[in-house]
Amino acid sequence: MSTAVIIGAGLAGLCSARALQKRGWQVTVVDSNPAAALGTSFANAGMLTPSMADPWNNPELLPYLLKNLGQESSSFLLRAGGLFSSAAWSLRFLQHSNRADYRHACEANFRLAKYSLECLQQWQQELGLEFEQRQLGTMKIFRDADQQQKSLALAEQLSSHGLDYSALDAAAAVAKEPALAAIEQELVGAIWYPQDSSGNAHLFCRSLAERITNDGGRFCYGENFRRWRWQGRKLSGFSSNSNDYDADAIVLAAGCNSPKLLQSLGLELMVRPIKGYSLTLDCTGVSSLPQQPIIDEALHGAITPFDNSLRVAGTAEIAGYNLSKTPARLQNLRQLVRQMLPAQAETLLTNEQSEWAGLRPMSADGIPYIGPVDRGGDYDRLYLNSGHGHLGWTHCAGSAELLAANMENKSGNISIDAYAAKRVLRRA
Numbered sequence: 001m002s003t004a005v006i007i008g009a010g011l012a013g014l015c016s017a018r019a020l021q022k023r024g025w026q027v028t029v030v031d032s033n034p035a036a037a038l039g040t041s042f043a044n045a046g047m048l049t050p051s052m053a054d055p056w057n058n059p060e061l062l063p064y065l066l067k068n069l070g071q072e073s074s075s076f077l078l079r080a081g082g083l084f085s086s087a088a089w090s091l092r093f094l095q096h097s098n099r100a101d102y103r104h105a106c107e108a109n110f111r112l113a114k115y116s117l118e119c120l121q122q123w124q125q126e127l128g129l130e131f132e133q134r135q136l137g138t139m140k141i142f143r144d145a146d147q148q149q150k151s152l153a154l155a156e157q158l159s160s161h162g163l164d165y166s167a168l169d170a171a172a173a174v175a176k177e178p179a180l181a182a183i184e185q186e187l188v189g190a191i192w193y194p195q196d197s198s199g200n201a202h203l204f205c206r207s208l209a210e211r212i213t214n215d216g217g218r219f220c221y222g223e224n225f226r227r228w229r230w231q232g233r234k235l236s237g238f239s240s241n242s243n244d245y246d247a248d249a250i251v252l253a254a255g256c257n258s259p260k261l262l263q264s265l266g267l268e269l270m271v272r273p274i275k276g277y278s279l280t281l282d283c284t285g286v287s288s289l290p291q292q293p294i295i296d297e298a299l300h301g302a303i304t305p306f307d308n309s310l311r312v313a314g315t316a317e318i319a320g321y322n323l324s325k326t327p328a329r330l331q332n333l334r335q336l337v338r339q340m341l342p343a344q345a346e347t348l349l350t351n352e353q354s355e356w357a358g359l360r361p362m363s364a365d366g367i368p369y370i371g372p373v374d375r376g377g378d379y380d381r382l383y384l385n386s387g388h389g390h391l392g393w394t395h396c397a398g399s400a401e402l403l404a405a406n407m408e409n410k411s412g413n414i415s416i417d418a419y420a421a422k423r424v425l426r427r428a
């Protein structure tokens with residue numbers, strides 16, 4: 001039986017473990033936290049959205065960042081500390097915002113997202129995971145005709161790759177999602193994406209970890225990666241603070257920390273954190289809530305309904321690895337609730353709520369890294385599943401299936417080329 005040790009028990013690591021276990025591998029998952037999904041996979045917006053395949057470094061990003069420099073109310077904020085701590089990445093992130101790279105990343109992300117939702121559906125049939133899943137689509141609402149036109153142009157581009165969408169006027173949007181009735185006059189229209197779905201990523205991870213354990217997988221929590229281990233010139237495993245791990249394959253799925261772990265190998269993974277925030281609001285006693293996720297394009301945020309709560313999430317901040325919660329950024333999310341659900345906002349915001357900040361592992365070219373780092377070379381055993389940015393929940397099952405197939409030298413249902421980990425740079 002082949003063995004794999006996976007570094008990271010977030011969405012990427014757990015799904016990698018599951019996809020390998022399904023193929024008969026003996027899997028061990030190692031994480032520095034005391035339980036699964038306590039990193040970025042803890043309280044994300046919960047949306048499974050092939051419709052949002054566009055990378056965030058779009059051709060309009062640079063003018064936007066410059067115009068909004070230092071403004072706490074801006075949806076995408078560049079902080080000086082973040083810029084200096086990841087200058088090379090920031091430069092590449094902006095370089096990749098040209099039209100050709102943007103288009104390439106949109107299409108690569110969409111292919112993977114669509115495939116990933118098919119895989120997730122398959123897993124759901126096999127495992128019956130409990131994560132408050134809803135398959136009702138998502139709705140993007142617009143307060144500005146220009147923004148709607150831009151989103152329609154992207155939807156049109158992706159429709160040739162299989163995206164379904166319907167353009168709605170304000171009345172049709174309210175008919176589909178009555179919770180929007182109070183803001184109908186403010187809307188110029190909406191787009192509904194029927195293939196999108198949603199679910200609580202943390203519950204999914206917990207449920208998946210339980211299944212992996214029941215099927216013989218091993219979890220080692222509270223173990224921090226320390227150093228790589230070698231047999232001669234060949235990388236054979238790694239040591240944590242308390243154990244040594246050697247295996248036929250090592251999968252690096254440590255989210256924003258993946259680049260740090262590769263540094264001692266002289267490898268530069270162009271992935272850095274983009275901070276985001278969420279609020280989870282208790283819905284007890286609140287009626288007329290949305291049934292599906294609603295994305296407000298003008299306010300750059302989303303509201304996702306779960307069984308007994310609403311998740312409000314959004315904003316992007318290049319601020320290095322700093323996880324502190326800036327009150328003004330959380331205030332932006334409260335404002336989003338007031339502007340999207342004015343009738344229910346005050347009750348929702350006085351109910352109990354939990355605040356959270358997480359670091360999206362964002363690649364400079366907007367595409368995740370999946371596959372072997374150095375096939376046939378000294379790091380032959382090392383594989384990556386990292387850098388999924390704002391799409392880590394959407395991409396998780398498909399990335400893992402693609403990786404596992406590749407690890408067995410098989411081709412997956414879609415080509416792995418666009419995501420190849422050979423994009424990792426080698427320092428001179």
Ligand SMILES: Cc1cc2nc3c(=O)[nH]c(=O)nc-3n(C[C@H](O)[C@H](O)[C@H](O)COP(=O)(O)OP(=O)(O)OC[C@H]3O[C@@H](n4cnc5c(N)ncnc54)[C@H](O)[C@@H]3O)c2cc1C
Binds near residue numbers: 009042046255275
């Ligand atoms: C506000 C917000 C909203 C989002 N909304 C969505 C959404 O709606 N849809 C979507 O698709 N995506 C969304 N995302 C993105 C998604 O949540 C991430 O892409 C995803 O969680 C990344 O998963 P991961 O497994 O790569 O990283 P993580 O979840 O961070 O997992 C990495 C794990 O590695 C462990 N680790 C790190 N370093 C070490 C070490 N040295 N030793 C041992 N263990 C280590 C960590 O403890 C952690 O558990 C959102 C993100 C944010 C912040």
